[in-house]
């Protein structure tokens with residue numbers, strides 16, 4: 001099919017996510033290689049948002065490609081209801097290992113939102129059937145501007161009105177704490193009001209839900225140091241479960257395998273998605289402590305099982321990608337390779353920070369963002385796109401979250417383009 005035909009069909013049939021279709025300008029990707037994606041016209045772009053925070057080792061990594069192809073020769077999918085694929089067993093073991101087996105039980109689902117749904121249901125059901133049960137613990141505490149997904153349970157704990165306000169009548173009530181943001185205060189500034197909420201509601205809370213270190217969808221709000229640990233302490237003090245949503249920040253994005261590690265925090269429930277398959281296939285996982293899992297055990301007719309599942313939970317092809325992804329972290333020493341890239345990115349950001357009109361330059365690992373004058377963020381993204389860098393356009397800020405596999409030279413190309421775009425956007429104001 002010609003590009004023109006594809007664009008016409010795209011406009012006619014494909015309703016895109018989070019996109020105002022009345023203004024949608026068709027962009028169709030034909031292939032990818034490493035950090036590059038290429039559209040049907042043959043234009044190449046650095047995938048600076050990692051295909052919405054999913055891709056880790058680059059597109060078409062030979063080892064992940066081979067693992068999926070090899071799995072295809074055995075079986076593409078079998079159900080997780082009462083059985084499961086051998087490769088999914090290995091994926092579960094690999095994920096549990098990443099937590100030092102402190103979260104040894106792994107429930108698979110299909111995407112980040114469903115990993116959150118599962119976490120909420122597990123937390124709710126746990127308190128109904130743990131010993132002794134605490135049936136009053138039915139509420140959730142979540143943070144302002146939090147983003148945990150778009151299905152109705154996940155949307156209930158979201159705090160971004162633009163996405164969820166319309167659906168309020170369909171959502172359950174949540175106790176809402178402040179968004180921790182190091183542009184606006186210290187850890188104590190946010191923990192103090194949270195301590196008050198815990199004091200008022202602690203014994204009715206099933207769990208508190210948090211995006212560790214960075215609330216990406218909130219405009220890359222970065223938490224002050226010590227916030228996450230303080231929240232863990234409050235949850236422990238009030239006997240509440242801590243759900244860490246590492247769907248966006250997990251798998252090395254912040255410089256460590258999991259963001260929680262940087263604050264020495266072990267959550268009770270950990271939600272993983274996006275990078276779990278290195279950005280290849282839809283899969284998510286909810287990992288829990290043994291003591292939580294045990295509360296679900298009993299005779300078949302006890303009603304204690306977790307009655308939740310998705311047709312493609314624990315899909316075999318996706319599990320093969322998980323196993324290959326985790327192997328690559330070892331073979332390519334992905335995490336230790338990151339420190340030079342993180343420093344390199346910091347150097348570029350320091351230059352950008354000196355420009356007039358640029359504020360709040362911030363970074364955690366390979367996640368970086370800065371605020372711009374109103375509207376300049378969109379201009380910067382437009383310039384970048386016409387110069388071979390794909391950024392997700394945002395009116396008032398710019399962020400980069402490239403695949404972990406990006407080289408220093410590619411990082412130079414990416415950041416030079418953004419730096420030039422900043423200069424042009426500022427002179428045009």
Ligand SMILES: Cc1ncc(COP(=O)(O)O)c(C=O)c1O
Pocket residue numbers: 111112113114116147148149150211216217245246247248249273274
């Ligand atoms: C922190 C966080 N949680 C959950 C989700 C939802 O994941 P998904 O889009 O795979 O449903 C996202 C997606 O961006 C996210 O950033």
